[in-house]
Amino acid sequence: MTVLNRPMSGKPADPTDTVAVRVVGVQKIFDTKRGRHEALKSIDLEITDGEFLTILGPSGCGKTTLLRILAGFETPTKGDLLLDGKSLTNVPPNKRPMAMVFQSYALFPHMTVAENIAYGLKIAKISKAEIKERTDVVLSIMDLVGLGDRLPTQLSGGQQQRVALARAVVVRPRVLLFDEPLSNLDARLRDQMRSELRRIQRQLGVTSVYVTHDQSEAMAMSDRIVVMSEGHIEQVGTPSEIYRQPTSLFVADFIGKANVLTTSVASQSNGTLTLNILDTQIQLPDPGLSSSEITTVLRPEDVNVSRHPSPNDHVPRNESGILEVAGWLRGVEYLGSSTHLTIELLDGTLLAAVEQHTALRGPQDLPEEGAGVVVSMPIAAFRAVSAEERLLV
Ligand SMILES: Nc1ncnc2c1ncn2[C@@H]1O[C@H](COP(=O)(O)OP(=O)(O)OP(=O)(O)O)[C@@H](O)[C@H]1O
Numbered sequence: 202m203t204v205l206n207r208p209m210s211g212k213p214a215d216p217t218d219t220v221a222v223r224v225v226g227v228q229k230i231f232d233t234k235r236g237r238h239e240a241l242k243s244i245d246l247e248i249t250d251g252e253f254l255t256i257l258g259p260s261g262c263g264k265t266t267l268l269r270i271l272a273g274f275e276t277p278t279k280g281d282l283l284l285d286g287k288s289l290t291n292v293p294p295n296k297r298p299m300a301m302v303f304q305s306y307a308l309f310p311h312m313t314v315a316e317n318i319a320y321g322l323k324i325a326k327i328s329k330a331e332i333k334e335r336t337d338v339v340l341s342i343m344d345l346v347g348l349g350d351r352l353p354t355q356l357s358g359g360q361q362q363r364v365a366l367a368r369a370v371v372v373r374p375r376v377l378l379f380d381e382p383l384s385n386l387d388a389r390l391r392d393q394m395r396s397e398l399r400r401i402q403r404q405l406g407v408t409s410v411y412v413t414h415d416q417s418e419a420m421a422m423s424d425r426i427v428v429m430s431e432g433h434i435e436q437v438g439t440p441s442e443i444y445r446q447p448t449s450l451f452v453a454d455f456i457g458k459a460n461v462l463t464t465s466v467a468s469q470s471n472g473t474l475t476l477n478i479l480d481t482q483i484q485l486p487d488p489g490l491s492s493s494e495i496t497t498v499l500r501p502e503d504v505n506v507s508r509h510p511s512p513n514d515h516v517p518r519n520e521s522g523i524l525e526v527a528g529w530l531r532g533v534e535y536l537g538s539s540t541h542l543t544i545e546l547l548d549g550t551l552l553a554a555v556e557q558h559t560a561l562r563g564p565q566d567l568p569e570e571g572a573g574v575v576v577s578m579p580i581a582a583f584r585a586v587s588a589e590e591r592l593l594v
């Protein structure tokens with residue numbers, strides 16, 4: 202991958218910025234002994250200049266394949282990639298102004314930290330003086346000052362990962378690509394490194410594409426998240442859009458915890474959906490799905506639980522934008538900052554709820570396991586989503 206003399210800018214990502222990378226109808230078919238496998242099914246995606254974009258999805262959904270196609274290590278079966286408006290189709294990986302950071306670090310074991318970092322610059326025939334200067338700057342940004350003479354084996358996992366990142370950014374790539382770079386680190390270090398990595402990315406303002414199957418990593422780090430499933434994109438959005446406004450059951454379920462409430466459509470008109478739910482009816486904005494594929498989801502934090510002496514006598518209510526139904530508290534799991542509750546409604550539906558605690562409001566204020574309860578759920582918190590796997594053409 203080549204070295205660009207592009208000045209480093211501290212510009213934060215801005216959604217009105219221009220498109221850096223455009224992925225147009227990219228399909229990838231692998232020919233295997235057991236036949237053809239379509240790893241990517243016509244992907245369209247725009248990556249904005251300076252943004253931190255995360256590709257998130259379960260194992261085998263095609264994340265690495267998409268990243269390798271961006272880097273040029275794989276050729277798409279169909280489709281095209283444009284970088285700043287120019288096609289990358291005939292540009293080999295070593296001529297693409299991109300740098301990749303791997304899970305395995307891939308450091309050269311016989312080279313010192315400084316030599317590892319300088320390697321790409323040496324290949325690009327940069328002068329010795331400039332190599333020294335740029336290596337020193339990056340060592341300092343990565344908090345690696347004083348470690349330049351060590352071999353990779355003399356470093357901790359977190360330090361090795363910072364060297365791998367230093368080696369990628371020192372060439373001032375137009376786009377940084379990451380493939381699960383933190384998954385070899387223990388949980389605490391991973392949390393520390395993810396904020397570190399985000400800080401460095403912001404400081405450099407470099408367009409970044411980050412692959413992970415860890416949803417909390419994606420939520421914490423990204424400007425936008427691309428949720429993938431089985432070779433296609435399910436949804437693209439900011440972390441809060443993906444969490445608050447999932448468009449499918451797959452996304453709602455993959456990001457955080459979701460209660461799924463079976464419903465039937467009573468009517469669908471003028472952008473409003475009337476649903477039969479828990480012996481009553483609610484109205485939601487119509488996401489434009491066909492009635493056979495609609496279900497509703499509700500986050501556990503939107504389920505409020507209080508005691509009720511005789512749930513069997515309670516009549517489901519939908520008043521002032523709150524749906525109220527009765528049930529029994531079946532599970533109580535105290536986790537310190539919160540308690541997770543499981544409620545069985547009178548019709549047998551199981552609901553998950555979460556109660557946050559403070560010094561003034563603790564688990565002692567909650568109903569005990571087995572108690573009769575009434576749950577109140579704001580209608581505005583319900584989302585109508587697609588319950589079906591998308592039909593793929
Ligand atoms: N070179 C290859 N030949 C044949 N099939 C491949 C090849 N590379 C990937 N695949 C298949 O393509 C699909 C997508 O693989 P990919 O590595 O992109 O998944 P991933 O989303 O990165 O998964 P993980 O989270 O496990 O890394 C998988 O079913 C995989 O087995």
Ligand SMILES: [Mg+2]
Nearest residue numbers: 264265266380
């Ligand atoms: Mg992968």
